[in-house]
Amino acid sequence: MPSRYAALSRAELATLVPELLLIGQLIDRSGMAWCISAFGREEMAQIAIEEWAGASPLYTRRMQEALGYAAAPGEGDVVTIFKGLQLDIGAPPQFMDFRYTVHDRWHGEFELAHCGALMDVEPMGPDYVRSMCHDIEDPTFDATAVATNPRAQVRPVHRPPRTPADRTPHCAWTVRIDPAHPPVEGIPALAVNARSRAATLALDPIDPAGPDEDGQADYAGPLVDDVDFAAFSHSALVRIADEVCLQMHLLNLSFLLALRARTGDDETQFRTVATRQLTGIAGVASERIRRALDLPADAAGALQVLRLHPLLNPAAYVEASFEDGTVTVGPSPAHEDGAWLAFVGPAALQPLQAAVRGVDPHLDVEVTGEDRSWTAAILTRDEPAPDADEVAVTRISTGATFEFEPRRSLPLVVL
Template sequence: MTSRYADLSRAELAVLVPELLLIGQLIDRSGMAWCISAFGREAMAQIAIEEWAGASPIYTRRMQRALGYEPVPNHGDVVTIFKGLQLDIGAPPQFMDFRYTVHDPWHGEFHLDHCGALMDVEPMGPEFVRSMCHDIEDPTFDATAVATNPRAQVRPVHRPPRVPAGRKPHCRWTVDIDESHPPVSPLPAFHVVAATRAATVELDPIDPADEGAGDYTGPLLADLDFAAFSRSALVRIADEVCLQMQLLNLSFVHAVEQRAADQEQLREVCLKQLTGIAGIAAERIHRALGLPGGAEGALRVLELHPLLNPAAYVGASVAEGVLTVRTDPDDSDAQADGAWVALCGPGSTAPLQALVRGVDPRLDVEVTGSERDWTLRVVEGADEAPEAGEVAVTRFSTGAAFVFEPRRSLPITPV
């Protein structure tokens, strides 16, 4: 299945990839609000731990393989870990401004000059900050590192709540790999997510003859210059980043299911999460690529939206102004997994409405067909619809309006 990003230019892809990484981070700005409401702060923290620990080892290894920096199994170094973070929806560039130091292959550190997640949570008070920066980060940093080396330990030097107030950098961590460290084992959620079709979906290989970098095998760079990658590599990265989101969502669904009172509550929480991120993601993609307005622009955003990507995973197509979604599991791995698209259809249009209204609040959708196959047309009305509450909740994040800045890409050498 040809990628839906394959017809974008190299320049457009270089703009889109960091946008997709940031959108992936904002999934939790949408989802966790509803988890707090339904289950409380402590349960929310446990959901976040299981969500990230279930997905990140899988998608970290996928990106390593895709860009050629995959280590000998279980023997990766700190540079491999840091490269993975640069291409992880958990650490989108600039919004989560990781600065890296490499002492030698087995010892390094990083600090965050700016932590967008902290900016979002800090106004909620020290208990919420402690949940994120202590309860959630400790197991999930190690869960991410285990994809590279199970004897890696990520430990804080300092972290929020910030003392004194306004302390910079926002946090500092060491990364040490030592054979004497007890190996970290994946959490049970990992095995559940590893059994999904999303974990093993095959994407188009990178064309080594394409102009530009086709891998990330060279030195660690302080800031990735996405424009330096080849068009083929950027297509693959975009698809992998969307798959990161799909995997994270599947892990989220599993974690919520363990706590939901019934299937109705599970669906309600997951639908709110999708509706919130659908609208903000559409708005950012539309603006970043300078796409046209109206129904034409909305349909193009639909094609590029993480909801329907990667194409090899989500069975859908756009032709003659109509989106057709295939819901037979034989035609769509996403449907078989119960991914985001499985929450949409003729009887469930809220995420689709939020998505098109991220382009223009006067737009709506007409969804017809059956649970097995359905089609969508974008229609224009005279009046602007109010913003969905789920989108407004996600817009609370500073990431909703975050603007990327140009940066130089400099190699990092051991100090």
């Protein structure tokens, strides 16, 4: 099925792709607050570890193969790892401002000149900082490397809590690949997630002879310090956008596996936390998409936003049509996975309401149909709706209002 992003211009896609990467990062700002409330800080940290370790190896490999920089299993180098991080919702550009150094194929370093995640967590105190920068980062950095080379080790040079309190860069790490290192193995949830429709979804390959022949059709060339998305071809940007949405779905599926392990047979608690996570990110995602593309803040603009929203993309994963002020959804691979779409329908309006109200608070939806086949009509109310608590919690993140800046992209060379 053709991508819904194909209707955008190359310039619009170059603007939207980093927005999608940042939206993916904010999923945790939406979900983890409710995990803390339900299970406590320590269990929240363990959920986050399982969430990222059960998803990032899958989507990292997908992006490598899509953009032509994948190595044979077990033969990937630090350049491959760094390219993957640049296209990872765990490291959106500028908000997570990674700076890379390559010594040779097997040795490199990176530092974060700015860590938006740290800016969000520092006000919560040193225990939360340690949970993120120690407990969560240690296993998940190595887990991400599984897709490239299981004998890669990512180790800290320094990291928060910051001493002194204004220390920059915020953290620094080494990356070493050595045949003598014990191989990292995926967690059990990784094998479960690998069987999902999202993990195995076939998307249209990048067309190297498309309408923008001068644009890059891959990332097989040198590693650059800042990815210039405008340098990619239209076809490449469409595929990247679809892959980034799949990253979000895979991360959410992994989150749901970790959540189910804690809630057991308590379906009410499971669905409550899952729906709150979706509602928060749905609203903030709409805000950012509308603002980035300068879409109208009305019902017509909301329909355009929903057409581009990660909840309803990629088109091969979510069966949907958009016309005459309505969104119609049919049975989809996303339903089979129990993904976000399974938490939206005639009896579950909150995520869609948050999504349209992220465009304008006067908007609402009326949903008719069944759980897996429904139509949502976008309505305009006389009075604005108050912020949903879930959206307000997510908006506490500095990422909700973060603004990207123009940067030059320079190739990195081996020192």
